[in-house]
Amino acid sequence: MHTAFWYASRATGIVALLLLTAVLVLGVLVNRQGRLPGLPRFAVTDLHRNLSLLSVAFIAVHIATAVLDTYVHIPLLSAVVPFASGYERLWLGLGAISLDLMAAMIVTSLLRGRLNRVVWKAIHLLAYASWPVAFAHSIGSSKDLQQGWLLVLAIACAAAAAAAIIWRLASAARQVPRAARVSAILSQQTPQSARKQAVTR
Amino acid sequence: MNLKVNPIACTGHGVCAELLPELVTLDEWGYPVIDPGPVPPALDRDARRTIAACPALALRLAKTYR
Amino acid sequence: MTTALDDTANHDTASGGAARQAAAGLPRLLPQVPEDLQAHLSRYGTVPYRGSARGAAARGAAARGRAEARGATGTLIADVEASGLTGRGGAAFPVYRKLAAVAQAKGTRKVAVANGAESEPASRKDELLLRIAPHLVLDGLQLAAEAVGATEAHLYLHAAPGPQILRALAERAARRLDPLPVSITQAPPRFLAGQETALVNRLGGGPALPTFQPPRVSERGLGGAPTLVQNAETLAHLALIARYGPRWFRAVGTEAEPGSMLTTVYRPDHRTEIHEVPVGVPLNALLPADAQAWLIGGYHGTWLPLPEASNLTLDHASLSAFGASPGAGVLAALPADRCGLAEAARITGYLAVESAGQCGPCLNGLPRIAAALAELAGRGHRRQTRADLERWSGLVTGRGACNHPDGTVRFVRSALQVFVPEIDRHARGHCSATSKTPFLPIPDRRPITEQDWI
Numbered sequence: 211m212h213t214a215f216w217y218a219s220r221a222t223g224i225v226a227l228l229l230l231t232a233v234l235v236l237g238v239l240v241n242r243q244g245r246l247p248g249l250p251r252f253a254v255t256d257l258h259r260n261l262s263l264l265s266v267a268f269i270a271v272h273i274a275t276a277v278l279d280t281y282v283h284i285p286l287l288s289a290v291v292p293f294a295s296g297y298e299r300l301w302l303g304l305g306a307i308s309l310d311l312m313a314a315m316i317v318t319s320l321l322r323g324r325l326n327r328v329v330w331k332a333i334h335l336l337a338y339a340s341w342p343v344a345f346a347h348s349i350g351s352s353k354d355l356q357q358g359w360l361l362v363l364a365i366a367c368a369a370a371a372a373a374a375i376i377w378r379l380a381s382a383a384r385q386v387p388r389a390a391r392v393s394a395i396l397s398q399q400t401p402q403s404a405r406k407q408a409v410t411r
Numbered sequence: 412m413n414l415k416v417n418p419i420a421c422t423g424h425g426v427c428a429e430l431l432p433e434l435v436t437l438d439e440w441g442y443p444v445i446d447p448g449p450v451p452p453a454l455d456r457d458a459r460r461t462i463a464a465c466p467a468l469a470l471r472l473a474k475t476y477r
Numbered sequence: 478m479t480t481a482l483d484d485t486a487n488h489d490t491a492s493g494g495a496a497r498q499a500a501a502g503l504p505r506l507l508p509q510v511p512e513d514l515q516a517h518l519s520r521y522g523t524v525p526y527r528g529s530a531r532g533a534a535a536r537g538a539a540a541r542g543r544a545e546a547r548g549a550t551g552t553l554i555a556d557v558e559a560s561g562l563t564g565r566g567g568a569a570f571p572v573y574r575k576l577a578a579v580a581q582a583k584g585t586r587k588v589a590v591a592n593g594a595e596s597e598p599a600s601r602k603d604e605l606l607l608r609i610a611p612h613l614v615l616d617g618l619q620l621a622a623e624a625v626g627a628t629e630a631h632l633y634l635h636a637a638p639g640p641q642i643l644r645a646l647a648e649r650a651a652r653r654l655d656p657l658p659v660s661i662t663q664a665p666p667r668f669l670a671g672q673e674t675a676l677v678n679r680l681g682g683g684p685a686l687p688t689f690q691p692p693r694v695s696e697r698g699l700g701g702a703p704t705l706v707q708n709a710e711t712l713a714h715l716a717l718i719a720r721y722g723p724r725w726f727r728a729v730g731t732e733a734e735p736g737s738m739l740t741t742v743y744r745p746d747h748r749t750e751i752h753e754v755p756v757g758v759p760l761n762a763l764l765p766a767d768a769q770a771w772l773i774g775g776y777h778g779t780w781l782p783l784p785e786a787s788n789l790t791l792d793h794a795s796l797s798a799f800g801a802s803p804g805a806g807v808l809a810a811l812p813a814d815r816c817g818l819a820e821a822a823r824i825t826g827y828l829a830v831e832s833a834g835q836c837g838p839c840l841n842g843l844p845r846i847a848a849a850l851a852e853l854a855g856r857g858h859r860r861q862t863r864a865d866l867e868r869w870s871g872l873v874t875g876r877g878a879c880n881h882p883d884g885t886v887r888f889v890r891s892a893l894q895v896f897v898p899e900i901d902r903h904a905r906g907h908c909s910a911t912s913k914t915p916f917l918p919i920p921d922r923r924p925i926t927e928q929d930w931i
Contacts (some may be wrong), residue, residue, distance in 0.1 A: 240466050243424055252426045255466055259439060327468045389927045391834035392844055399848035417689045418836035418879050438872050442837035473691070 215279035220274040220354060224363070227348045230264035231367040233258060234341050238374040242381060259319075266316060269309065301351035304343050313338035341371055412472040413460055414445050420469035427470060432459040449475055504753045505737050506713050511609040511641065524616050524654060525719050526623055527553055528827045553624040553719055554580060558863035560713065560723035561735045566592060566671070566708030567777070567805040569793065572715065575705060578695040579625040579869065582703035589622035589657075590631045590699075591615070593665035593709040596671035597775045598827075598918050599807045602739035603709045605751050607634070610713065611645040617712025619655050620719050625705050630657040633676055635664050665930055666920060668776075668831035672879050673698075675708045675833075686833045687836035687879040708805075710739050725737065730756035734792045743772075743809035743917065756803070757792040764810040770817055770895050772917070774804030776824050777884025780817070780891040800891065809917060816910035817900045819891035820917060822847070822854040828885045833930075839882040842873035846889060856906045863900075866893065 236258035239246070245256055273289045285303065286297035290310060294301035318325055329368045345368060349355050355364045387395050414434055416427075423441035433454060434446040450458045450472070462470040512520065517642045558573035579587060591614055595603040607614060615632075622630050634642070638661045649655050662680050664670040670685040676699045679685040698704025707715075714736060718726050727735040734756045742750045742763050752763060764771055766787040769782050773791075779801035781789070793802050811817055829847035834840045849866045852858045870890060873882035893900070902909055924930060 240424075240473075243422070250429050251424060252429050252464060255426055255464055276824065322468060323463060330468065387927065388834050389924055389929060391840055392830055392832050393923075393925070395841060396829065396844040399845055417878070418838065418876060419687075419689050421837060423837050438838065440837055440841040442841075442876070444872075444876070 212281055213279050215275040215376070219272055219275040219279060220352060222268045222275065223348060223352065224355070226265050226268040226272055227344065227364070227367055229268060230341060230344055231370050233265060234337060234371050235374045236261065237337060238378045241378065250352045262316070262319075269312075273309075279294065298351050299375055301347055304350065305347035308340050308342050308344035308347055311336045311343070315340070338375065345371070412439050412452055412455075413447065414450055414462075415471055415473045416443055416445055417469045417471070418442075420467050422467050422469075424466050426464050426466065427461050428466055431457055434458070435461075479529050493664045503737055503755065505717060506606060506610060506613060506710065506739065507751070507753050509609055512612065514612060514645065514652065514654075517610075517612040521542065521613075521616075521717070521720055522733065524619060524716075525658070525714060526620065540580060549552050553620060553715075556718055557624075557715060560718045560726040561733075562711065562718060562726065563734070564708055565710040565714065565738055565805065566595070567597075567775070569802065573705065574712060575695060575707070576621065576624055578693070579627075579703045579705040582696055584701075585628070586700070586702040587625055587627045587701050588629050588631065588680075588704040589618060589625060589627035590633055590676065590697045590704060590706045591618040591659075591709050591712050592671055592676060592706050593632060593634045594671040594676070595708075595805060596635070596664070596668050597777075597805055597807060598668075598744065598920050599741060599775050599809070600805050601741045601749065602751050602806060604635075606709055606713060606739065608639060608641050611642050612649070612715045613713035614651060614709045615645060615655070615659065616716035616719075617707075617714070618659065619657060621707060621712060621715060622657050625703075627657065627705065628702075630655075630659045631680055631699075632661045633664055633671075633680065634661060635670070637663055651842060655671075665924075666922065667924060667930060668828065668880065669833055669881060672881075674879070676706055677704055679931075686928065686930060687881075689878040731792050731794070733794060736806060738791075738803065738806050740791070740806035740808055745810050745812035747916075754791065757790045757795070759788070759790050760808070761787050763791075764808055767813070768810035769813045769815065770811045772807070772809040772811065773801045775807035776828060776888055776917075777880075778802075778804045778807065778891075779887060780821070780895040800887070811916060812912070814910060814912045815910050815914070815916055816854065816899065817892065818850075818854040818903060819897040819908075819910070819913070820915070821889065822850040823915060823919060824917060825850045825885065825889055825892075828881070828888070830923050832881060833879075836877040836882075838873045838876035843868045843882060843885055845869050846873070846885070850892075853900055853903060856903060856908075865891075907928050 236254060240255050240258050242326065243251075244254065246257070273286075275284045276284050277289070282297040284295050284297055288302055288306060290306055290313075292306040292310075294306070295302045314333050315336055316369050318330050325350055345364075349364060354360045414431075417466065421442060423437075425437050425441055425443075427443050428435045428437045431454070434450065438444050440448045458472065508520075554573055554576045557576060558571075562572045563569040564572060564575075593607050593614070595601075604918050618630055618632070621627075630637075637703070641659075646659060650658075664676070664679055665685050667685055669675050669687060670679065672687050673694050674688040674690060675685040677694050678688060680699050694706060695703045696703055698706070714726070730736045737753050737755050740752045740754055740763065742752055744750070745765060745768050752772055754763065760771065760773070766783060768783060770783055771786060772780055773796060779796075779799060781799055782799060786799055789799065791808075794803050811820065825847045829843040832839050832843050846866060846869050849862050849869070852862050853866075866889070870886045874886050875883060877883070899909060900906050922929070
């Protein structure tokens with residue numbers, strides 16, 4: 211007999227997956243200096259940050275309710291130590307891994323002002339590992355997501371994340387290497403094309 | 412204290428110009444032009460928020476020297 | 478003393494050298510004949526380290542009396558301060574302040590670097606100095622290292638080290654003259670390679686690209702250690718101040734800007750010469766006043782109109798009236814038959830491609846400025862171009878991590894002022910030049926890949 215905690219854990223997990231997908235997409239949007247229609251630039255950065263904190267809240271409830279639920283025994287420790295639960299060891303383990311990666315990102319982002327820029331960025335790149343692992347955890351540990359409209363939802367999240375990641379990789383591949391940037395701008399300078407063009411970085 | 416940008420870190424996101432228009436405008440290529448004077452005390456909190464909001468971590472407060 | 482760059486074999490015998498050097502006059506830095514270590518030590522005496530046994534002996538009462546008569550005091554840094562020596566690499570920063578900053582910085586590891594990478598294609602003085610008087614530079618490096626407490630010493634050069642410098646180091650090693658071994662690092666042929674932070678990056682194994690300051694390299698430089706970076710010529714002067722004292726140094730030059738400096742002079746007949754001159758020498762003693770215009774301070778320098786500037790002297794006080802400064806001593810007299818606009822456009826194009834491309838304003842501004850200047854140097858230009866030039870010049874000044882955009886704008890703005898008549902002529906489709914031969918040197922190789930910066 212599933213308890214209320216059990217359903218709450220499933221529900222908050224699904225919301226967390228949606229939020230994390232949005233956070234990933236927004237993160238790529240920030241990097242690409244993209245805009246959300248009708249909103250100022252700082253809305254993109256603020257939304258990325260605020261939704262990431264909101265997803266932490268949902269994940270906290272997701273874990274707490276899973277631990278409190280008596281239907282299966284899930285020790286609290288298994289939320290951060292991978293593969294420490296008896297129940298669904300693999301899939302919950304992936305959840306723990308994803309959470310650990312997220313914790314590193316959140317902590318370093320909260321301390322951004324005091325950290326070396328390069329260090330912060332390196333850790334923030336863990337996002338590209340954290341999301342797929344979280345997604346695998348979601349699909350693997352929840353029968354709900356493997357059928358019906360929740361499956362459609364899961365596929366939509368995967369598609370959005372994949373699109374964002376492909377966009378990011380393509381931009382990196384297209385990026386003009388530093389040594390070629392000045393030449394790129396010089397070659398744009400013909401009298402006809404003396405418009406404002408900034409080489410993006 | 413003066414608001415300074417690290418021009419190597421700056422990639423021209425332009426968030427600073429939105430959050431602190433009193434001190435920051437964008438040039439025709441999208442890079443910040445910052446008022447060289449000291450940050451007025453009334454804008455101190457806004458300046459700190461702007462520094463925290465820069466996606467490239469390119470802003471800092473520096474002591475006025477030289 | 479003049480050294481024509483094609484003629485390195487002046488065959489005067491260096492007799493009475495020590496007495497001549499101790500006298501106030503010139504030459505101070507450039508010997509008639511390249512000197513080996515033995516000749517160098519005979520002329521100048523041993524390296525006057527303050528902390529060594531020799532130094533202690535020198536601090537006996539009689540020696541102290543002689544030292545005080547020369548105006549020397551207890552420490553080298555104090556002597557350098559009293560001498561008024563400023564950097565000869567272009568920025569003219571007071572040397573004692575850099576020495577003091579590194580000496581006082583926290584850290585057990587400290588680094589001293591002799592910057593022989595003059596980077597400016599038109600400057601040849603450091604190359605000559607290192608070829609015919611390397612021991613002065615190396616003396617200065619060791620003395621400066623001692624003064625700041627450096628634990629490592631480096632020499633930074635544009636080309637692979639020539640036989641002269643290698644022989645000089647070998648001779649010194651054989652005599653155990655140098656407390657610190659000197660590591661040689663090669664700089665890439667980039668305009669910015671000699672910039673302090675770019676130098677530190679290169680010494681650390683990375684590309685010669687500038688980084689943002691603060692922190693200054695004197696606080697956190699190579700490997701995070703406080704780093705002293707001094708131009709090669711500056712160290713040569715320092716080596717002589719250590720021997721002859723501040724009063725000797727101040728015997729030439731002006732009161733506010735004492736001492737002598739090396740200049741690279743480009744004459745209208747295409748002869749290039751290196752002169753050691755007192756600071757404050759009249760420019761018309763070095764450059765003909767009937768040239769079309771003068772360029773003072775190299776490619777980050779200033780074009781000066783003639784005859785208005787013909788009475789200026791080679792010091793900051795005089796040149797600042799025209800917004801100019803001596804820089805690293807590159808002086809050029811543009812022949813009357815050339816197009817000053819074309820010359821300026823060619824050099825600005827070079828400066829643009831030599832941008833590190835790291836800072837948005839410089840990366841976007843300099844190529845546009847260069848293209849606009851090239852348009853002015855062509856036949857007819859759009860009305861918008863001059864306004865664009867002025868706007869872009871204002872936009873890049875002070876907005877880079879180094880002063881490359883500022884120096885370039887100074888060069889461009891002065892050209893736009895001095896060559897106004899030529900601009901108007903070109904606007905109408907004419908040009909007053911009768912020769913298209915380029916005058917000032919621009920290297921052929923443009924930086925294309927990341928490897929060109931290493």
